[in-house]
Amino acid sequence: MKLLVTGGAGYVGGVCATVLLERGHEVVILDDLSTGNRDGIPEGATFIEGDVATKIGDVLDSTFDGVLHFAARSLVGESVEKPGEYWQGNVVTSLTLLDAMRSTGVDNLVFSSTAATYGEPEQVPITEDMPTRPTNTYGATKLAIDHAITSYAKAHGLAATSLRYFNVAGAYGSAGENRVVETHLIPLVLQVALGHREDIKVFGDDWPTPDGTCVRDYIHVADLADAHVLALETNSAGVHRILNLGSGEGFSVREVIDVCREVTGHPIPDVIAPRRAGDPAVLVASSSKAIDELGWSPSRTDLRTVVEDAWAFTSNLGDRAHSAPR
Numbered sequence: 001m002k003l004l005v006t007g008g009a010g011y012v013g014g015v016c017a018t019v020l021l022e023r024g025h026e027v028v029i030l031d032d033l034s035t036g037n038r039d040g041i042p043e044g045a046t047f048i049e050g051d052v053a054t055k056i057g058d059v060l061d062s063t064f065d066g067v068l069h070f071a072a073r074s075l076v077g078e079s080v081e082k083p084g085e086y087w088q089g090n091v092v093t094s095l096t097l098l099d100a101m102r103s104t105g106v107d108n109l110v111f112s113s114t115a116a117t118y119g120e121p122e123q124v125p126i127t128e129d130m131p132t133r134p135t136n137t138y139g140a141t142k143l144a145i146d147h148a149i150t151s152y153a154k155a156h157g158l159a160a161t162s163l164r165y166f167n168v169a170g171a172y173g174s175a176g177e178n179r180v181v182e183t184h185l186i187p188l189v190l191q192v193a194l195g196h197r198e199d200i201k202v203f204g205d206d207w208p209t210p211d212g213t214c215v216r217d218y219i220h221v222a223d224l225a226d227a228h229v230l231a232l233e234t235n236s237a238g239v240h241r242i243l244n245l246g247s248g249e250g251f252s253v254r255e256v257i258d259v260c261r262e263v264t265g266h267p268i269p270d271v272i273a274p275r276r277a278g279d280p281a282v283l284v285a286s287s288s289k290a291i292d293e294l295g296w297s298p299s300r301t302d303l304r305t306v307v308e309d310a311w312a313f314t315s316n317l318g319d320r321a322h323s324a325p326r
């Protein structure tokens, strides 16, 4: 298939583009490099620099078979401070994309959604029929796009899947986490092991969890990429599926840091810090629907594998690490 991958220079988009190329698909990446970087663009992809809102009309035509839409603003804290950038950059941009798909007759879509659409869950594991009450603007914009996709599927026959990611981590091929602004737990912990920061701040140890730190569901980015390929291949006209992607197992912040200590052999000092605004105590996915409907079989679900792959990537970055002292 000839596929447009928006945001394909970013972490998740880059890994998915890599896997699509490996499966023999033709990949065109559209990315404005606002948070992605050239290093993340896989060999063999055609790269077009530009943002989706202004470029999509020039790039998308009827020769494409489908779109994987990753391009988005995705920092929870920033989304609360600058909501306009998120409503514009995520929702308005996605509507422009949906209209371009409609006018060109490109009718197969996989959308990068998030666990943040659920907000604070009433129970875990979270299934797709649970209430969606996002606690931040980022989650609200992704939920709004999910709703838009549902109505385009019903009205215009779009074949679509929204994949709601839990905590994506690990690396694959030459793609991994190397953001200019890093806020995610595992890459930050590994930056301590690299000597690029002194310690890791643990955001609260008084949560209602077994060790008092937040529990999350970490999914390997390569398993996540497999789900995108399967979604694309099994989408059907007029149907919008919404599927969670996680490992189904929760690990506390302390447990994650301990695994990073084992894998890196570094003591990784930690410091207890105040709770971070907007953090739910526990987020764990039920991925049963994705497993049933996609025939997805995640094979790298254990946390040690996730951390080992992330560490192999991070420790090889050298000067290319954005966290490296300059």
Ligand code: UFG
Pocket (backbone or CB within 6 Å): 074, 076, 114, 115, 116, 138, 139, 166, 167, 168, 183, 184, 185, 186, 188, 200, 201, 202, 203, 204, 214, 215, 216, 253, 276, 279, 280, 283
């Ligand atoms: N954490 C720390 N110290 C840090 C960074 C994170 O203790 O320096 C903690 C957080 O408080 C949280 C856990 O580690 O409990 C994981 O935090 P991340 O920032 O790595 O990930 P989040 O769970 O906040 O975010 C993920 C996705 C988001 C999505 C969100 C849904 O990355 O895209 O889940 O709540 F919106």
